[in-house]
Amino acid sequence: MTGPESPDTPRAFDQGPPRAADKSPWNWLLFIPIVLPLVTVWYNADSPRLLGFPRFYWMQLAIILVGVSTTTLVYQMTKRR
Amino acid sequence: MWRDHQVEIAVFVVLFIGVSAVGFVAARWRRPDNLNHLDEWGLGGRNFGGWITWFLVGGDLYTAYTFVAVPALLFAAGAAGFFAVPYTVIIYPLVFLVLVRMWSVSHRHGFVTPADFVRARFQSPTLALLIAITGIVATMPYIALQLVGIESVLKTMGVIGSGTIARHLPIIVAFAILAAYTYSSGLRAPALIAFVKDTLIYIVILVAVFYLPYKLGGWGAIFDAADAKFDKTPALSDGILLNANNQLQYITLALGSALALFLYPHSLTGVLASKNRDVIKRNMSALPAYSLLLGLIALLGYAAIAANVTPLKNPNGTNDNNTVVPLLFDKLFPDWFAGVAYAAIGIGALVPAAIMSIAAANLFTRNVYREYLKRDATPHQEATVSKVTSLLVKVGALVFIVFVDPQFSIDLQLIGGVIILQTLPAVALGLFTRWFHRGALIGGWIAGMGLGMWMLYQIPNAATKRAHFGGSAFPLKEFGFDSTKTIYVGFVAVAVNLAVAALLTVILRAASVADGGDDTSASDYFADEGDPRVSTAGPATKPEVAPDPVT
Numbered sequence: 001m002t003g004p005e006s007p008d009t010p011r012a013f014d015q016g017p018p019r020a021a022d023k024s025p026w027n028w029l030l031f032i033p034i035v036l037p038l039v040t041v042w043y044n045a046d047s048p049r050l051l052g053f054p055r056f057y058w059m060q061l062a063i064i065l066v067g068v069s070t071t072t073l074v075y076q077m078t079k080r081r
Numbered sequence: 082m083w084r085d086h087q088v089e090i091a092v093f094v095v096l097f098i099g100v101s102a103v104g105f106v107a108a109r110w111r112r113p114d115n116l117n118h119l120d121e122w123g124l125g126g127r128n129f130g131g132w133i134t135w136f137l138v139g140g141d142l143y144t145a146y147t148f149v150a151v152p153a154l155l156f157a158a159g160a161a162g163f164f165a166v167p168y169t170v171i172i173y174p175l176v177f178l179v180l181v182r183m184w185s186v187s188h189r190h191g192f193v194t195p196a197d198f199v200r201a202r203f204q205s206p207t208l209a210l211l212i213a214i215t216g217i218v219a220t221m222p223y224i225a226l227q228l229v230g231i232e233s234v235l236k237t238m239g240v241i242g243s244g245t246i247a248r249h250l251p252i253i254v255a256f257a258i259l260a261a262y263t264y265s266s267g268l269r270a271p272a273l274i275a276f277v278k279d280t281l282i283y284i285v286i287l288v289a290v291f292y293l294p295y296k297l298g299g300w301g302a303i304f305d306a307a308d309a310k311f312d313k314t315p316a317l318s319d320g321i322l323l324n325a326n327n328q329l330q331y332i333t334l335a336l337g338s339a340l341a342l343f344l345y346p347h348s349l350t351g352v353l354a355s356k357n358r359d360v361i362k363r364n365m366s367a368l369p370a371y372s373l374l375l376g377l378i379a380l381l382g383y384a385a386i387a388a389n390v391t392p393l394k395n396p397n398g399t400n401d402n403n404t405v406v407p408l409l410f411d412k413l414f415p416d417w418f419a420g421v422a423y424a425a426i427g428i429g430a431l432v433p434a435a436i437m438s439i440a441a442a443n444l445f446t447r448n449v450y451r452e453y454l455k456r457d458a459t460p461h462q463e464a465t466v467s468k469v470t471s472l473l474v475k476v477g478a479l480v481f482i483v484f485v486d487p488q489f490s491i492d493l494q495l496i497g498g499v500i501i502l503q504t505l506p507a508v509a510l511g512l513f514t515r516w517f518h519r520g521a522l523i524g525g526w527i528a529g530m531g532l533g534m535w536m537l538y539q540i541p542n543a544a545t546k547r548a549h550f551g552g553s554a555f556p557l558k559e560f561g562f563d564s565t566k567t568i569y570v571g572f573v574a575v576a577v578n579l580a581v582a583a584l585l586t587v588i589l590r591a592a593s594v595a596d597g598g599d600d601t602s603a604s605d606y607f608a609d610e611g612d613p614r615v616s617t618a619g620p621a622t623k624p625e626v627a628p629d630p631v632t
Contacts, residue, residue: 022178022607030174037167038336040328044160046321052294052301056322060166061376064369067170071177071366079359 026077033067086238089411092420093238093427097255100277100428104262107269118460119193122267123443123467125354127188131367133272134360137436138351139371140275142342143169144223145230145430148282148378153402155382156392159311159319161327163379164335169372172339173365180343180365181358182512185608186601189615194440195349195508196448202511204597205519206452211526212504213448216346219501220441222493223345224474225481227430227437228252229403232482234423236393237407249483255427256434260475263435264468268354271435278432281425283374288418289384289410290377296413297387303380306387321383326565330554333569341502341571344509346440347433357610378406385409434475442470492550496537499553499571503529506575506582512606518596521585529578536570 036042043059050058111128113121120127129137147165154162183198192198195216200209235241235251262270294300304321311319318324323331342348355361385405390412393404407426410419446467451458458466481493507522539559542551554567589596605615 030177033174034171037170038332040323040331044323052299052304054304054321056160061373064170064372067173068366068369071173075362075366
């Protein structure tokens with residue numbers, strides 16, 4: 001649905017070819033930060049603690065950084081020049 | 082009792098008045114030739130760059146209520162409340178490619194609301210009306226909740242009187258000011274105020290996450306205190322970790338909420354106001370800074386446990402957990418800084434409330450007024466109708482708060498999340514495919530909405546002693562499964578909605594029932610800044626084409 005490679009339905013009264021499609025293999029990377037936070041078994045534990053934070057908390061906060069890096073990477077690699 | 086809080090009240094009032102002045106000045110900011118056009122009043126000229134969009138959308142999505150309610154949830158239930166973090170992580174990669182398509186097609190066709198898009202994509206005024214009504218109904222309690230956020234602060238400062246009107250007088254005043262500058266400045270007001278609001282929030286939270294653990298013996302001690310509290314309660318559903326029964330709820334709630342967020346009309350308002358696709362994509366990487374902030378704020382709920390905060394009572398005697406964060410600030414911060422923190426929450430409520438009322442007003446103007454009441458409305462008339470409607474929407478939200486139990490607006494917000502999700506097939510999937518039959522989308526909407534309402538009706542709430550509409554965690558055993566697990570209602574409802582829409586599409590196509598055409602073309606979804614607006618012929622478009630404010 002929001003998958004990166006969803007095809008466009010071409011329409012009969014198209015006004016010419018798309019100037020630039022959003023398609024790129026880099027988009028598949030976006031699945032990492034979508035799936036990672038949803039697998040609770042990876043982080044639903046107390047140990048090891050980091051700065052007093054149980055794993056459940058520091059790992060989910062760390063996943064935010066994974067999300068940021070991934071979207072930044074995909075944006076940079078698919079940027080129109 | 083308000084005499085104990087004089088410094089806090091003084092700081093709060095000064096900052097609040099300062100921000101209100103900014104709201105009025107905003108009308109002159111990036112001044113357009115003519116503010117009486119919906120693109121200007123309702124979308125700030127469709128011309129916001131990266132920084133403004135970051136503050137605007139951040140201030141819009143991470144509302145005051147979130148900052149008050151999420152820690153309240155952790156305070157009461159523990160780990161389950163932390164779903165807000167995975168929810169706000171998955172949202173950005175999830176909508177990374179969706180929002181740029183929405184922006185492009187809206188840029189080309191001059192769409193202001195998601196219902197405008199559906200109207201053109203499926204050539205169905207009925208479906209567009211359903212989407213518009215869903216959006217307005219889902220947004221109203223959300224605005225009311227912003228008031229709950231301000232109220233939690235006012236309550237802690239002791240400025241809430243006892244009678245029905247006296248109890249709400251400060252909020253009525255605050256909202257009257259908000260209504261006045263939204264009316265005159267439109268989307269420019271929240272955009273400009275968002276700078277102040279977010280700066281204040283960032284300062285407060287950075288201080289809080291270092292200063293509070295220092296006062297309370299470190300984060301380790303805070304988590305241990307929370308753990309000890311949850312161990313003592315008889316309930317098995319709480320704790321600083323998830324248990325076997327609420328993991329499925331945690332996952333589906335995070336995913337379902339993420340899918341719902343950008344279907345809310347006010348989220349799209351912020352996105353459509355940006356000037357090009359690049360601004361949106363860059364923001365998808367930069368907005369998670371707020372998620373980090375939210376995660377840290379959430380943990381203030383545990384800090385409140387460690388600091389032995391006792392929540393204030395509701396009029397009916399139950400605990401008002403929304404007061405735990407303000408009380409924590411009151412207890413541990415110096416008075417003047419607690420005042421700054423309260424102002425941050427109070428102002429934080431104004432930004433989303435303004436954007437939400439603008440979004441709801443735009444839906445009414447474009448998809449009810451212009452569609453059904455005045456086909457040939459000029460841009461000037463549209464802007465006027467939107468301005469007046471934004472006032473009415475705010476009065477409606479006030480009525481909610483003054484005359485209805487605040488708990489009820491929280492429940493309504495829960496319902497709002499479930500119903501806005503039902504627009505996913507038409508709005509989000511519609512951006513990628515025109516495969517669905519317009520009649521099937523209406524059928525799916527009815528099925529998803531019906532099932533969602535039934536499921537919510539079945540859920541009791543032990544804490545507030547309500548038999549129905551008590552939460553969004555639906556026990557699987559009600560479906561006949563031999564299980565104690567729970568699942569998020571919205572997730573199930575939208576899955577059924579999709580299944581019905583797909584099935585009906587096949588059936589309606591086989592029966593050769595007429596489907597509408599499509600006013601958009603494939604290249605529209607990639608248009609960028611500088612590309613000309615399309616002037617399509619047909620009943621959907623206004624007779625004169627509005628001047629493009631970008632070019």
